Amino acid sequence: MTTSAPPRHAREPELAVATTALRKTYRTRKGRRVAVEGLDLRVPRGGVHGFLGPNGSGKTTTIRMLLGLITPDSGSMTLFGEPVPARLPAVVDRVGAIVEQPKFFPAFTARRNLELLAGAIGAPSARVGQVLEEVGLGERGRDRFRSYSLGMKQRLAIAGTLLKDPELLIFDEPTNGLDPAGIHEIRQTMRGLADAGRTVLVSSHILNEVQQVADTVTIIGRGRLLAEGDVESILARGGAEAVRVRVPDPAAAAEVLVAAGLAPQPGPPGTVLVRARPGAGPLDGSVVTRVLAERGIYLAELVWQRPDLEEVFLDLTAAEHLGAGAPHAAPPPPLPPAAAPRRSGGDR
C-alpha cells in the first residue's frame, strides 16, 4: 500500500467503495502475473453496482483485497470513506459478503443453520426470521437445507450476510451455476435489498445478466478499468443502434443500403443489420425503409437493436487492442453524484 499521499477518495464518504490505482500481482512459476492494474473503482451508496469483466479479469482479486483477505501491492482503498485495511475493524460490521460458498448443514433447517451462524458471528437470533423474510424464504425456513433448490441455497447465503444488518453487500458471482429461474430469484433479491436502501456490489462475468438489475456498473478487462457509470450512459457509449431488416434478398438490399450511405452488415439468415455510418448522426429507420422501397425491396420485418453491455465490452477491448481507446487515455464520464439513479420494479 502506498502511504505517502492521502488516498484521493479517502474523504468521499458518499462512495460505499473506492479504490485508487489499485494493483495486485501474484507470484507464479512463470514470474509475476498482474491480476489488477491501477484500478479506480467507485461504488456509489445505494443501488446495485455491477462489477463486470470476463473470467480472470481481476474481480475476485479486487473483492478479496477490499475485504482484507489479501494485500494489494500498491494503491489505496476505502469503504464508506474509511481507509482499508487499516480501518477495516471499524467498518467490517457494515459490510456483508459472499466470496466463497458458505457451508450449511444439509440436515438442519434453514432457520437452524442461520441461528447457528448468528451465534457464531454475534448477531441477535431475532434477526433470523427477519432475514429469511428479506430474501423471500420466510415460508420455507423450517425446511431442511438439503431440500432447497440451488437458487434458494444462494438466497440463504445472502440471508446469512444480512444477519448483522450491513449497509453494503458484496457478492462475487452469486449466480454462478444457477439456472434461469435461480438467476431470476437472485436478481430480484438483489433489487429488493437495494430498494430497501442497501448498496449491493455484485461481480459477474456475464455482463448482460447484470445489465438487467444494475443501476451503475464498472467494466474491467485484464485488471484495468474500461468503463464506469450508469448503465444507460455506458450503453449510449456502446456505438450506434442498429436496425435488423428481413428482406427477400439480403445481398441486393445491402448494395442499395451502401449506395444510400448506410453501413449494412450480414445479420442472421435472411436479414441485414443496418447502422449509421460513424459520424453520420443517429440512424433513421424511415430512411432504411424508404431507400429499400424505392428500389422495389419491401421489408418483411424491421427490428431495432440496442447495443448491450457485452457489445460495449467487445468494442472497448477492440479499441484497446488497436491502441485507440486505451483505458486511461480517455477517462470515462464521471458517475452521477451520491446515490445512483434508482429504478423501480423487481426483476428487469
Ligand SMILES: Nc1ncnc2c1ncn2[C@@H]1O[C@H](COP(=O)(O)OP(=O)(O)OP(=O)(O)O)[C@@H](O)[C@H]1O
Ligand atoms: N492465487 C493466485 N495465484 C496466481 N494467480 C492468480 C491467483 N488468483 C488469481 N490469479 C490470477 O489473477 C487473474 C485474476 O483472477 P481473478 O480470480 O481475480 O479474476 P476474476 O475476474 O474474478 O475471474 P473469475 O470470474 O474467473 O473468478 C487471473 O489471471 C488469475 O489466473
